[in-house]
Amino acid sequence: MTDLTLYITNKNYSSWSLRAWMAMKAAGIAFDALQIPFDVAAGNPGIKAISPTGQVPVLVHGDVKVWEALAIIEYIAELFPEVDLWPKPAAERAVARAISLEMASGFRALRNACPMNFRRTPSALAVNESVIADVQRIETIWREQIARSGGPFLFGAFSAADAMYAPVVNRFSVYQLTQNADSLAYMERIQAHPAWIEWRDAAQAEPWIVPGYEV
Structure with missing residues (x-):
């Protein structure tokens, strides 16, 4: 287990999950990915239980919870400046x-x-x-x-x-x-x-x- 957990949903469909996951994976950052499959008929209760917006991805880091893919990427970039998620200039x-x-x-x-x-x-x-x-x-x-x-x-x-x-x-x-x-x-x-x-x-x-x- 790591101290970073990224909650995602179906990899086949979830473009926003892919964005955050790929940024972190490509940068070599250690994290746990927990998948909550879509349950559209029931209103996606599993996703709503972890996400304040009822959507994923959501990153949990200790007491910090970050939602929205781009916000997650920015948080990771600040947490790990050495991996250069963004261009240096x-x-x-x-x-x-x-x-x-x-x-x-x-x-x-x-x-x-x-x-x-x-x-x-x-x-x-x-x-x-x-x-x-x-x-x-x-x-x-x-x-x-x-x-x-x-x-x-x-x-x-x-x-x-x-x-x-x-x-x-x-x-x-x-x-x-x-x-x-x-x-x-x-x-x-x-x-x-x-x-x-x-x-x-x-x-x-x-x-x-x-x-x-x-x-």
Whole structure:
């Protein structure tokens, strides 16, 4: 047991769980992950028992309880400054936080139309103009940041910003939302990350299917 416990739910569907989990895992931080599967029909009582918002992820550290993926990442970054969850230069760190907050608060058309789903057989999905606009904005972020940093990730080394966009990689892949070579190359690098592979394998092995989360 460690003194950090991250509460998550179904790995196949929970994009917010993936963000916090992957940031911590990629940084080599020791933590316990406790999974509370969705129980939508009953109102998710297990999640509500641990989370003040009724949602996950939630990080528990002694008497401290932190909810919301980006807040968890910030807490971990302050707790372990040596792991460089954010880029070191102040200007890059500010941009990394800006695009991470944009991910946290935006792209609702994409989220609603294309739920994260690691078990989905990749196939194209007809999407509306709002989803296309979200895809284009995300690809612009990826392209500009990798051009500035030189890659392989958004700010050179893997950072919290990459973890924040990791669920989008699944969405772009399984719904075949892009054919852009630069985007596909970045997606391949994320999908080759050991933390991604560990999460993907666990997600695909889960027995649970939640109605309404399958597209």
